[in-house]
Amino acid sequence: MVEDASSSGAPTLEAVAARAGVSRATVSRVVNGSTTVKPEAIRAVQQAIAELDYVPNRAARSLASRRTQTIALIVPESAAKVFADPFFASVVQGVALALARTDYTLTMLIESEADPTKTGRYLRGGNVDGGIVVSHHESDHSYVDAGIPMVFGGRPIDGGESAGPTVDVDNRNAARAAVEHLVERGRTCVATIAGPQDMPPGLDRFAGFREALEAAGLDASLVEFGDFTPASGAIAMRRLLERGVPIDALFAANDQMAIGAYSAIREAGLSIPEDIAVVGFDDDVHSATAVPPLTTVHQPSVDMGASMASILVDLIEGREAPTATLLPTTLVVRQSS
């Protein structure tokens, strides 16, 4: 179906102007919602736009306005983890959904391990208006001074100044509350499967664990480390059990490791929660349907993504934005504790 015999590709602003009987500038004004246009002109333009099925060309708009209306989502190449981890997946989902309601477009930037400077150069090349970083594993944030606004998920590694606003949950206090819950249930030999200690969530949840036990006067030496994967949780749990000391509760730094621990606990012929009560962290999709359903710390992951997106948009558009946003967690008590 040919819309306009004289045009070859998509209709241009010029075609709209001609059809509406106004100048290109006026069409541009209407498209961009300028208030200084006569109502009748607005109507004429809108009708022409509809008739022609006109869509502004992003590249041209961006070139002329020096804005790209594009936001980069920066994920590490070890993206396996980013997407396999339901928590990150929800954060991404939150970002994407929030942005879908704006005029911004999301582009995914995988940090190439082969060429670590690629990401930074792309950001500095004026191709995006801002960036969202959803991992903290690396401390080499060479893109921090990309000259454009950046928002980070999770607090920066200690010592590293935050390069921009952060959106996070209070991991330490949330972990502390989770462990206190175990203590209140009468558990006295509480172990933990901590996360990697080069990542803030790993560090902070571990700190919360220790705080809770020390406050209760309990031993806090039943510790093994995992890398947030189910398999690492299973391995860590086996090591804890092999110590041969009594354990009546476990705090896992995330749900995936908790689920991994489930299998090790079962292998050992122990039952949950009778022999060992388990609490996780994240409240991912699988925790509610685990057997038994997992008590865990719920993080508002979709909201975190949405917050990051809206903070970034505020920054890009020159509005004020909080430099550190802490979203509330809640302990979801199910049958594992």
Add this chain to the structure above:
Amino acid sequence: MVEDASSSGAPTLEAVAARAGVSRATVSRVVNGSTTVKPEAIRAVQQAIAELDYVPNRAARSLASRRTQTIALIVPESAAKVFADPFFASVVQGVALALARTDYTLTMLIESEADPTKTGRYLRGGNVDGGIVVSHHESDHSYVDAGIPMVFGGRPIDGGESAGPTVDVDNRNAARAAVEHLVERGRTCVATIAGPQDMPPGLDRFAGFREALEAAGLDASLVEFGDFTPASGAIAMRRLLERGVPIDALFAANDQMAIGAYSAIREAGLSIPEDIAVVGFDDDVHSATAVPPLTTVHQPSVDMGASMASILVDLIEGREAPTATLLPTTLVVRQSS
């Protein structure tokens, strides 16, 4: 740090040309790998590019060349599922990784339910060179004739002509093999939790289930439907058990529903695989660490994403590409069967 006192923002091609002592056209040729440039000129330009830390401006390039070097990843607004589903997450990961090795950029397009035409208009607006569609729930693919190449994950709904190349696994035969495995293990009362029957994977896996049982002369009426979520799996399993007829095996149309079924089976005081053998589909991250580890059909999800990406790039660049790619599945036998 000011690289070049005379320039304000990022260095332009013009600045590179000046520094290298050549024309802008020559710089453009070098950047785009033209072979008709003298080696010494190439070197001079490359050095200038390095010194200036020059990055081509995408918008300008796209405007002039009428190519965008951008590929859209189109996901339904019910993106909750897309990202919560580890299978889709891996597919996306495969797409992203494959594209990271090319000059193409991935932009995520969420199909707005509020304005269903938005996606189509964006695609038709010349903003991307091609699109990858990773869901088939909707039959309204209004973007099929967006005038740009499109690649689809999974075969189209019956009747709907494929609007472009598809990448898929042979769901029917894979399901059939999974069920045959149960039959070979001596199971005779095989139930299934099928997926939604408006989605090809749901349909095809169900068809494979029936085929296998009919070929074995067994009853194929133990069927309940779920929506691929763990919760729906649990509910469906409960309904199956409530029928009061003997069941000694279950084929779930995906792992998430299989895991959901696990809890219903346990609630009923039955054990896996002694009382009921279970086989899933997808081989997602959790299946190996489930208790017991789940026997399942492994899909090469990352490869599927990568295939979609490379097929799309071939199409965009005018190369031939297969219209239907079927990737191999393998039955991973673990302890649940």
Add this chain to the structure above:
DNA sequence: TTGAAAGCGCTAACAC
């Protein structure tokens, strides 16, 4: 093999 020049489709002063 290289340069000059003409746009790509749009925005943004600046006049009117």
Add this chain to the structure above:
DNA sequence: GTGTTAGCGCTTTCAA
């Protein structure tokens, strides 16, 4: 309020 006029930074004929 609206039109005119320059470009935004790059690619791409066309000549040389």
